[in-house]
Amino acid sequence: MEWILQDLWVVISVVAVLFVAGVGAIIGLVRGGNRRRTLDRGTRPDLRGGGGSHTADGGVATETRPGDSDVDLLPEAAPPGLETPESTRSRLQRLRTRLARSDSALSRGLLALLAGGQLDEDTWDDVESTLLAADLGVEASSELVASLKERVAAEGVRDEATMRGWLKEDLHTQLQPQLDRRIASTRVDGRPAVIMVVGVNGTGKTTTVGKLARVLVAEDRDVLLGAADTFRAAAADQLETWGARVGVPTVRSDKDGADPASVAFEAVREGIEAEADVVILDTAGRLHNKADLMNELAKVKRVVEKQSPIDEVLLVLDATTGQNGMRQAQVFSDIVDITGIVLTKLDGTAKGGIVVAVQKALGVPVKLVGLGEGPDDLAPFDPRSFADALLGD
Structure with a gap:
């Protein structure tokens, strides 16, 4: 009788353990099902450097999303192999000093x-x-x-x-300080925001896409890059390298000369499936006076819009090109409805008046400026700081 009671006690204990484990597993599945799936970015830490708030001086270029903290948090050290991008406010202050x-x-x-x-x-x-x-x-x-x-x-x-x-x-x-200079970077109606970056060859477009990814990572956004510049052999490699430095994945084609519209479409599709916050599409450099190339750019936009609206079309302009940049801007605006300007190579402000001219001509704001070759030398455009720098003390 005693050994029967002992065996019965063992059976009861095993059943109890299995029951508790089963309940825990069910709870875990329920909790896991309620969490939004995020992109695989390795082990990148929380890099929210006070991101998301709207400041009067343009200190943060992204939109606030629910759950963002209003408290400035110091970025944690990045794990081995990944970099910690400079916070938006920090880089803006540094670029103000450089402009001055x-x-x-x-x-x-x-x-x-x-x-x-x-x-x-x-x-x-x-x-x-x-x-x-x-x-x-x-x-x-x-x-x-x-x-x-x-x-x-x-x-x-x-x-x-x-x-x-x-x-x-x-x-x-x-300089029209009242213009909205925020960058679309928040999910809209259950899909990622889509940013399309365009411009002529030599303006630093692919580099700008990589730097913009760093800006958004610093604002704690889940970013995915689309390498739709399929005509320049090194473009996809260059973009992938930029993304890898901060744990951002890149969608690219394995074949040189692949259809850029197909690559862009696939990047947006993967962004939707991965529930990214924002997808940034790098497009091939276009000569603004070549109708066939510009029509192909319009095709990329049409194909992408079959599955998702494009929330932002950023035109990258070289600030040193002056009035030639104005002609480029006008043609691109006619083809793809520009929503914002990124001015690169603004290190010397001798030609900085292009900011005023392009905003007047297109009715869209300069949103970002690049003032150097460093990976974090891209910041929101601040009209007050720029006016002070352009005219000196």
């Missing part, structure tokens, strides 16, 4: 003219010519000179510091 130290030809030219003491019509013509040389465009240059002349006549003040201050105020207004 830049040697602006516009600032030097205006200083010489306004400090001359004699403000006759010839001097005002020279001021307008200086503004035109900085690529502000005819309309903006004329408006700035007219406003400055009116103030000088009304207040009878001619010292250089005061006039420079007035000019800065007017330039800040010309």
Whole structure:
């Protein structure tokens, strides 16, 4: 009898253990089913560096999503093999400092003219010519000179510091600080935001896509890259390398010269399945005066839109190209409905007036600027800081 009771006790214990384990497994499955599946980014830590809030100075370029903290968190150290991108606010402050130290030809030219003491019509013509040389465009240059002349006549003040201050105020207004400069980076109606990046060859487009991925990773977004530039052999490798540095996957074709629209479509499809926050599509560089190439770019957009709207079309412009960049911008805008501008190579502000001209012509904001070769030398555009830097102290 005793051995029967012992065996019975063992059976009861085993049944009890199995019951508890079974309940735990069911609870785990239920909890797991309620979690949103995220992209496999290795073991990248939480990199939310105060991301998501909307600041008046453009310090954060992304949209807030539910659950984002309003508290600035210090980025954790990245695991071996992965980098920790610089937070948006930190890079913006650093780029402001770099802009302020830049040697602006516009600032030097205006200083010489306004400090001359004699403000006759010839001097005002020279001021307008200086503004035109900085690529502000005819309309903006004329408006700035007219406003400055009116103030000088009304207040009878001619010292250089005061006039420079007035000019800065007017330039800040010309930069349209009221424009929305946020980057679409939050899931919309259960799908990822889709960003399409376009531009001519040589503007640093693929590099800009890689740097933008770093900006969004720093804002704790799940990012997926699409290598739809299939005509340049090294483009997909370059993009994949950028993504791998911060744990962002890249969708690419195994064949050179593959249909870029198919690659873009597949990237968005995988982004939807992986429940990414944002998919960024790199497209091949186009000559704005080649109709067949531009039509192919329009095809990429049409194909992608069969499964998902495109939330953002960013045009990458080389700031040093001046008015030629304006012609590029207009053609691209006609083909793919540009929503924002990324200005690269803005290290020297001699041609920085292109910001004013392109915004006036297209009615879309400059959203990001690149001021160097470093991986985190891309930041939201801040009109106030830019006006101060362009005209000096």
